[in-house]
Structures are given as C-alpha cells and as structure tokens.
Amino acid sequence: MTSARDSSHQSDIGKMKLEADGSFKRAASAFRNWIQKDGEFTAEKDRYHLYVSYACPWATRALITRKLKGLEDIIPVTVVSPHMGDNGWPFASADPYPGADVDPLYNSQHVRDLYYKADPNYGGRFTVPVLWDKKKHTIVNNESSEIIRIFNSAFNDMLPPEKASVDIYPEAHRQEIDSINEWVYDTVNNGVYKAGFAVSQEAYEKAVYPLFESLDRLEKMLTGKDYLVGNTLTEADIRLFVTIVRFDPVYVGHFKCNLRTIRNGYPAIHTWLKKLYWNNDAFKSSTNFEHIKVHYYWSQTKVNPTRVIAVGPTPDIDPL
Numbered sequence: 001m002t003s004a005r006d007s008s009h010q011s012d013i014g015k016m017k018l019e020a021d022g023s024f025k026r027a028a029s030a031f032r033n034w035i036q037k038d039g040e041f042t043a044e045k046d047r048y049h050l051y052v053s054y055a056c057p058w059a060t061r062a063l064i065t066r067k068l069k070g071l072e073d074i075i076p077v078t079v080v081s082p083h084m085g086d087n088g089w090p091f092a093s094a095d096p097y098p099g100a101d102v103d104p105l106y107n108s109q110h111v112r113d114l115y116y117k118a119d120p121n122y123g124g125r126f127t128v129p130v131l132w133d134k135k136k137h138t139i140v141n142n143e144s145s146e147i148i149r150i151f152n153s154a155f156n157d158m159l160p161p162e163k164a165s166v167d168i169y170p171e172a173h174r175q176e177i178d179s180i181n182e183w184v185y186d187t188v189n190n191g192v193y194k195a196g197f198a199v200s201q202e203a204y205e206k207a208v209y210p211l212f213e214s215l216d217r218l219e220k221m222l223t224g225k226d227y228l229v230g231n232t233l234t235e236a237d238i239r240l241f242v243t244i245v246r247f248d249p250v251y252v253g254h255f256k257c258n259l260r261t262i263r264n265g266y267p268a269i270h271t272w273l274k275k276l277y278w279n280n281d282a283f284k285s286s287t288n289f290e291h292i293k294v295h296y297y298w299s300q301t302k303v304n305p306t307r308v309i310a311v312g313p314t315p316d317i318d319p320l
C-alpha cells in the first residue's frame with residue numbers, strides 16, 4: 001500500500017521545513033483520542049499496543065509511565081530500530097538492529113505503515129510514540145503528553161491497588177505541574193531541538209541561552225529535593241528526566257548545548273537524575289544509551305552529515 005508513495009518529505013528529518021528565520025517549530029500531533037468509560041476507546045486488556053523508540057525522549061515518557069503504573073501485561077510494547085532514515089522509523093524486519101523488534105501485529109516494515117493503516121490520507125509526520133488500538137486497527141493517540149495521562153488513570157480499575165494508586169498527576173499539584181511543564185517543554189525538552197536544528201546563528205542563540213537559564217532555574221528548584229513538585233514523583237519529573245538523561249551523551253555535542261554539562265555544571269540536577277535512574281527501574285529500564293546515541297548522530301544528517309557517532313562521555317551516566 002505504501003511502497004510506491006513518496007513520503008520522504010514526511011519522514012526525512014533533513015527535508016523538514018524550517019521557519020524563514022532558520023528556526024525549528026514542532027508540528028502538533030494528529031491523533032488525540034482518549035481511553036475512557038463509555039467512549040469509543042474503552043479500557044480493555046489485550047486491546048492496546050505501544051510502539052516506541054528507545055532513542056526518542058517523547059516515547060520514553062510513555063515507556064517510563066507504563067512501567068510505573070504496572071501496565072506491562074495490559075499494554076505490550078514494540079521497539080523500533082534507532083536508524084530513522086528516508087522511510088522513517090524501521091522495525092527489525094527492515095533493519096535488524098539489536099534491541100529492535102518486528103511489528104507483531106502486522107509485520108509493518110516502518111512506522112509510517114501504521115499511520116497509513118490508520119488513515120490512508122495521512123499527511124503529517126510519522127512519529128513515535130504511537131498508542132495503537134488492535135480492535136479498530138487505528139491510532140488512539142500519538143501525543144506523549146496525553147498518552148502518559150491516559151496511562152495514569154484509564155486502566156486503574158484493572159490494576160492492583162498499589163499500582164492504581166500511583167498518581168503522577170495528583171489533583172493537589174496540577175496547577176504547579178502544568179506551569180512547570182509549559183516552560184520546561186518550550187525551553188528544555190523542545191529547547192534542545194530548537195538549538196540543534198537551528199540553521200542560523202540567531203535562531204541557535206535564541207534557543208540555547210533560554211535553555212541554560214531554565215537549567216539554572218531547575219538547579220535552584222532541585223537543590224535539597226528529590227522531586228520537582230511537592231515531595232512526590234510526578235509527570236514533571238518524568239518529562240524533565242527524558243531530556244536530562246540525553247543531555248551529556250547527545251545534546252552537549254550534537255545539538256551544541258555546551259555552555260555547561262549536567263555532570264559538571266549542575267550538581268542538584270545531576271543528583272536528581274542519578275537517583276531516578278539508579279533507584280527506580282522504570283527509569284533505568286526505559287533508557288538505552290546505545291539507541292539514543294546511534295539515533296541522533298546517525299539519523300539527523302543535516303546536523304551530522306558524516307553519521308560518525310561520538311563515543312563519549314564515559315560513563316553515559318555516573319554512578320550514584
């Protein structure tokens with residue numbers, strides 16, 4: 001169905017449109033359904049499937065939340081190869097990379113095949129994560145910020161009490177979480193991409209200085225604290241973790257975010273990062289440094305045309 005179609009403008013990051021001033025603007029996700037009682041998509045076992053890349057910070061939000069909530073048996077996961085090329089993200093059948101899986105549902109060769117199955121006229125980008133419905137053969141949602149909120153509550157009736165009660169978006173802290181998410185998304189999560197994808201000095205500097213101002217602000221917030229909000233693990237931590245764990249291995253070099261490193265410049269953020277990673281398996285098991293490094297340095301040929309993968313830093317993350 002998809003082989004004859006030229007979708008390279010939708011999947012080749014090098015053909016991604018930039019703004020007139022050389023800056024990068026991320027497009028909105030297209031599938032935004034919710035899993036809920038009496039809705040089109042209800043909570044069921046053996047109905048949903050999650051497609052991710054270990055390389056992708058947005059997908060890793062979903063992986064971490066799935067583990068924290070104990071959803072492993074309810075929502076199986078499939079991992080793509082980190083070699084995102086001209087046809088987008090490949091499954092292991094198209095690129096047998098260690099740690100990548102074949103698509104167990106349709107034997108798709110690339111993630112774009114799933115998008116076309118969901119909508120033959122789809123015209124957007126073929127991004128991960130994808131939360132898939134096996135019953136309707138379509139995408140429920142491809143926006144990670146919503147997928148993690150779905151995971152947080154939609155399946156609670158089917159979970160044991162100790163997992164149902166895990167709440168990464170507690171009512172009492174919602175306002176604070178939302179307001180942190182807003183500037184962390186703009187200047188940190190997406191800020192590193194804006195710095196890295198900029199093709200003008202001005203666009204780069206407009207991203208990189210606010211990024212480090214936000215890291216300075218986060219450093220103050222995390223001094224003497226294990227979590228960003230209250231005294232509890234929330235989605236604000238999850239959303240920040242996925243960027244910070246990639247920072248020294250990839251963003252410092254590849255995206256030119258090199259005013260400071262986390263390990264040498266931000267002691268409180270560094271301690272927070274190491275505690276989450278080493279003390280909580282949901283974070284460690286969702287982080288694959290090899291997929292991360294290979295993906296960025298290999299796939300983003302506009303930024304790194306030689307595809308040479310930087311070997312450092314060693315270790316990828318310091319011990320506690």
Ligand SMILES: N[C@@H](CCC(=O)N[C@@H](CS)C(=O)NCC(=O)O)C(=O)O
Pocket residue numbers: 010011012013028029055056057058059088125126127128129142143144145
């Ligand atoms: N807003 C989306 C963004 C997801 C996203 O951009 N994923 C990247 C990987 S890090 C991707 O799949 N890009 C493929 C492409 O743009 O062609 C989310 O948070 O779920």
